[in-house]
Amino acid sequence: xxxxxxxxxxxxxxxxxxTSNGGLYLAGIVVLILTASTYNNNLIFILAFFLFAVFFVxxxxxxYNLKGVRLQYIGAEEGFHGDRIGLNYYIVxxxxxxxxxxxxxxxxxxxxxxxxxxxxxxxxxxMKAVRVEVRAFRRGVHKTPPVILETQYPxxxxxxxxxxxxxxxxxxxxxPQSGPALSPRAFDQGEQDxxxxxxxxxxxxxxKNYFPGESYHQIAWKHYARTHELYTKVHxxxxxxxxxxxxxxxxxxxxxxxxxxxxxxxRKAVDENxxxxxxxxxxxxxxxxxxxxxxxxxxxxxxxxxxxxGRKSKGAS
Numbered sequence: 001x002x003x004x005x006x007x008x009x010x011x012x013x014x015x016x017x018x019t020s021n022g023g024l025y026l027a028g029i030v031v032l033i034l035t036a037s038t039y040n041n042n043l044i045f046i047l048a049f050f051l052f053a054v055f056f057v058x059x060x061x062x063x064y065n066l067k068g069v070r071l072q073y074i075g076a077e078e079g080f081h082g083d084r085i086g087l088n089y090y091i092v093x094x095x096x097x098x099x100x101x102x103x104x105x106x107x108x109x110x111x112x113x114x115x116x117x118x119x120x121x122x123x124x125x126x127m128k129a130v131r132v133e134v135r136a137f138r139r140g141v142h143k144t145p146p147v148i149l150e151t152q153y154p155x156x157x158x159x160x161x162x163x164x165x166x167x168x169x170x171x172x173x174x175x176p177q178s179g180p181a182l183s184p185r186a187f188d189q190g191e192q193d194x195x196x197x198x199x200x201x202x203x204x205x206x207x208k209n210y211f212p213g214e215s216y217h218q219i220a221w222k223h224y225a226r227t228h229e230l231y232t233k234v235h236x237x238x239x240x241x242x243x244x245x246x247x248x249x250x251x252x253x254x255x256x257x258x259x260x261x262x263x264x265x266x267r268k269a270v271d272e273n274x275x276x277x278x279x280x281x282x283x284x285x286x287x288x289x290x291x292x293x294x295x296x297x298x299x300x301x302x303x304x305x306x307x308x309x310g311r312k313s314k315g316a317s
Contacts, residue, residue, distance in 0.1 A: 014066055015161055016059065022157035025055060055157060062158040065151045068094040069102065069121075073166035074129070076144055078295070079136050080263070081175040084114055087132045087147065089166075096123035101153040104130050107163065108145030110137040111170070136172045139259065139302055144168035173298040179261030184241040184274070207231040241274035245297075247281055259301050266301075270294045280304050 018026065029051050036044035072090040079085035091102060098121065105116035117130035132147065150161035207220055209231060220231045245265050249258045262278070269276040275289040278297045281304055285297055 012070055012162055012164070014063060015163075016063055016158055019152060019156055019159050022055070022058075025051075025157055029055065054155075058155045058157045061154050062151060062160045065099055065153045066102075066149070066160045066162065068097065069099060069149065070094075070162070071104065071147065071149050071164045071166075072127075073144070073164075073168055076168055076170040078171045078173065078299070080173045081136050081139050083136050083175075084133050085136050085170070085172075087134060087144065087170075089117075089130050089132070089147070091119060091121065091128045091130055091149070093121060093126060096126065097121075098123060099151075101151050103150050104132050105148055105150075106132060106134050106145050107148050108134075111135065111142075111145045136170075139172050139174045139256065140306070141303055142170045142172065144170055171299055171302045173302050174256070174259040174263040176264040176267045177257075177260035178264055179258075182243055182245065182265045182268070184243055207233060241269075241272055242287065243269045243274055243276040245269075245276060245278040247279040249281075255304070255307050259304060262301055263298060266294050266297050 029048050032044055032048035032051070035041070036048060070092055072092050074088040074090060076088070077086040087106070089104060091104070093099060100120050101118065102121065103116055103118045105113040111134040113132060114135055115133035117132050119128055119130055121128055134145070144166045146163055146165045148161050148163055150159060152159050207223065220233050223229070223231055243265065245262055249255055262280075266276065266278070269289070270291065273289065275287050276293075276297075277287040278285045278300065280300050283300055285293075285300060288296075
């Protein structure tokens, strides 16, 4: 079916058809001609043929408006499942011409167009950037959907279009969801690398032995009242926290849900400016922090194969 579609809708060829308004316009001309024939009225004949001439010239103008114009693929934005993401293109014209009402939209039924691009081009503009907004289909790595470059200029009686199938990928992350609580963990390199700090800020972490000279504000006085032993309260400071995001899927049917939980834990770590590391079924990602590290982890989650892919491969073997 895909090969048949490629054969019918070949890339960079201009296709043109009347719009619904164009069909009604042509039907009105036919009615005028029949009326003129019935009553033998030359004035109606003149009007009908004049309107048909406008119809024909409009077809030529619509075709000319798209001639010599093509799309050049730049790249696709990354985003979460269900988000609005952008497909970026250049509209390029071979010769300096004025082009009106050029529209770009997705031809895919999965990556549905939310906001199509609409641009005019002047003779001095040989290239113009456009952005098409689509709805991110589902988690995973997808081929860039085919897009349509079209126009209905000047009168909207005809629609001319070209189909483009760019070579590229769209990476869709799992949507972050609130899952089970994930507690900060400590590194093995020592207290300074653990993310521990004795400060009234942050959340309570644990108790450690009191050393002379430490602030008395950090002494666990309630614990001292019960045991008469001095301990210092240790807090997990938000900026020094470290998370280990594990791969612990108990049931293959729950892979997508668990990936959404992992995505939520990544967002939580980023919001807290915490360092984090992660494991998936395919790879392990070393500790890091910040937006770039988060995108690296989200890409890894997007590349985890769905359960159905695993079942298909077993059946094939």
